[in-house]
Amino acid sequence: MGYLSCKAESAVSVSNSQTPSDSHEKPIKIQHFDYSDLVAATNGFSDQKLLGKGSHGYVYKAVLRGRLVAVKRPSRAHSKIPRPTSISGPEATNEVDNEIEILSKIQSPRLVNLLGFSNDTRDRLLVVEFMSNGTLYDVLHSSNANNKPPPSWGRRIRLALQTAKAIDILHSSNPPVIHRDIKSANVLIDRSYNARLGDFGLALRCHLDDYKLRSTPPAGTMGYLDPCYVTPDNLSTKTDVFSFGILLLEIISGRKAIDVGFSPPSIVDWAIPLIKRGKLITVYDPRIVPPKEPVVRKQLAVIAAKCVRSCRERRPSMKDVVVWLTGLSKLVPLHSWNNFNNPCTMVETMGQPVESRASPMNLKPLGFGEENFESMETKLARQAMRNSRRVYSDLGFSSNLMELMAGTDEESEFRGKADGHEPNSKSGNRVSRFGSARYFSRGSNQSTPSNGREVPHLIRNQSFGQRSFICSKRDDAILHASGVSR
Numbered sequence: 001m002g003y004l005s006c007k008a009e010s011a012v013s014v015s016n017s018q019t020p021s022d023s024h025e026k027p028i029k030i031q032h033f034d035y036s037d038l039v040a041a042t043n044g045f046s047d048q049k050l051l052g053k054g055s056h057g058y059v060y061k062a063v064l065r066g067r068l069v070a071v072k073r074p075s076r077a078h079s080k081i082p083r084p085t086s087i088s089g090p091e092a093t094n095e096v097d098n099e100i101e102i103l104s105k106i107q108s109p110r111l112v113n114l115l116g117f118s119n120d121t122r123d124r125l126l127v128v129e130f131m132s133n134g135t136l137y138d139v140l141h142s143s144n145a146n147n148k149p150p151p152s153w154g155r156r157i158r159l160a161l162q163t164a165k166a167i168d169i170l171h172s173s174n175p176p177v178i179h180r181d182i183k184s185a186n187v188l189i190d191r192s193y194n195a196r197l198g199d200f201g202l203a204l205r206c207h208l209d210d211y212k213l214r215s216t217p218p219a220g221t222m223g224y225l226d227p228c229y230v231t232p233d234n235l236s237t238k239t240d241v242f243s244f245g246i247l248l249l250e251i252i253s254g255r256k257a258i259d260v261g262f263s264p265p266s267i268v269d270w271a272i273p274l275i276k277r278g279k280l281i282t283v284y285d286p287r288i289v290p291p292k293e294p295v296v297r298k299q300l301a302v303i304a305a306k307c308v309r310s311c312r313e314r315r316p317s318m319k320d321v322v323v324w325l326t327g328l329s330k331l332v333p334l335h336s337w338n339n340f341n342n343p344c345t346m347v348e349t350m351g352q353p354v355e356s357r358a359s360p361m362n363l364k365p366l367g368f369g370e371e372n373f374e375s376m377e378t379k380l381a382r383q384a385m386r387n388s389r390r391v392y393s394d395l396g397f398s399s400n401l402m403e404l405m406a407g408t409d410e411e412s413e414f415r416g417k418a419d420g421h422e423p424n425s426k427s428g429n430r431v432s433r434f435g436s437a438r439y440f441s442r443g444s445n446q447s448t449p450s451n452g453r454e455v456p457h458l459i460r461n462q463s464f465g466q467r468s469f470i471c472s473k474r475d476d477a478i479l480h481a482s483g484v485s486r
């Protein structure tokens with residue numbers, strides 16, 4: 001096939017000298033596979049081995065050298081035509097070499113990593129890590145068809161965070177990599193239900209002033225494409241930030257980026273006016289109860305709104321997004337996404353939808369490749385969870401929230417509320433901290449150290465004594481909750 005180039009070979013030699021982003025993972029040595037071995041491993045590219053079909057070609061399941069892998073084969077029929085749902089970028093034929101070139105220089109547990117490619121230059125095949133749990137698109141939009149419950153909020157935030165980390169890794173590499181095709185169909189779910197970013201066919205690895213960037217026509221997928229990206233020199237990392245914002249809206253709402261069943265069909269045109277008017281509940285996926293914690297509800301929506309700002313200079317960096325989502329992941333109870341110890345008790349305790357009980361997403365133990373989210377506080381929180389306690393952890397998150405919610409025109413409707421939520425504020429909202437909780441009685445700035453006493457249940461014991469959690473304003477209280485309660 002005419003699209004083959006020697007770029008892949010040179011990329012491999014570079015790759016072996018690279019260290020992966022996560023030092024605990026062994027670097028993958030990119031291998032050359034005999035074309036005939038790949039044909040044999042896919043039973044001659046049989047339908048039984050077919051995992052899926054994209055606009056660039058077909059993906060097959062195979063076992064190679066004792067390892068389960070995915071083999072990507074560009075379609076000749078599609079090799080010369082643009083992606084059907086995409087705005088045309090480089091020809092599909094170049095995407096294979098592009099993917100090899102990019103992925104051989106960057107490896108991470110947050111990416112669908114390249115394992116090798118075929119040595120036959122007429123039919124270049126990519127061998128990448130096998131992702132056994134489909135795509136984020138499937139998780140969000142095919143759960144009804146598969147008779148699977150939609151993912152819990154804890155799970156969704158975690159998938160969003162892992163995707164954000166993947167993009168941040170790309171943007172932080174030198175030279176930066178701009179993915180250009182961030183979408184839920186390109187986020188794959190591995191065997192431990194972690195999100196991994198894949199499909200680097202359109203990615204560009206270059207500095208912003210490189211000729212390569214300035215000479216590459218805009219590309220991406222309709223519904224996710226940054227409206228600012230109309231000429232090559234408009235490309236920046238903020239282009240990916242916009243697409244991530246769309247993906248986050250998709251995670252929040254459970255609706256597709258473009259869905260003619262909605263008016264307006266574009267998710268951004270539909271969701272952002274609702275968010276600006278403070279109608280957050282309307283934006284949340286109707287299939288499950290929205291996140292209980294108002295701060296989570298607000299902040300998820302605000303992060304998405306910030307990412308899709310029309311002025312790209314005002315969009316956050318992916319690093320900011322990672323920090324914010326990390327804060328949120330710590331506010332959402334661990335057991336809504338890690339409830340394998342006693343799922344039923346936890347689901348009932350937390351008032352999460354009952355369907356979560358049956359969810360393999362929720363019941364599957366987190367295993368190999370799991371992100372190490374366990375700071376000291378979350379370890380304590382996990383311990384508390386085993387004792388059927390409710391856990392929150394803020395880890396200084398409140399200040400991020402203030403920064404996030406205040407000070408911008410777009411979020412002005414949140415500003416008043418955010419001010420009222422300031423920790424230790426005169427409004428008397430209490431603050432508690434795990435292990436050394438300080439209770440603030442309503443209407444008082446006097447605090448009392450907890451000396452390790454247990455904090456009563458925030459929601460159930462609404463009339464708990466003088467040192468209450470101001471349960472009549474429990475939403476406010478939750479905002480700063482960082483303690484453990486029974």
Ligand SMILES: Nc1ncnc2c1ncn2[C@@H]1O[C@H](COP(=O)(O)OP(=O)(O)OP(=O)(O)O)[C@@H](O)[C@H]1O
Pocket residue numbers: 051052053054055056057058059070083112128129130131132134135185186188198199
């Ligand atoms: N590494 C993988 N492991 C398991 N399944 C995969 C893997 N990569 C892709 N697939 C499956 O193959 C399908 C097609 O993937 P592919 O990347 O070719 O296209 P896409 O991203 O869905 O669409 P497009 O190419 O238009 O962006 C995916 O939807 C997924 O179901």
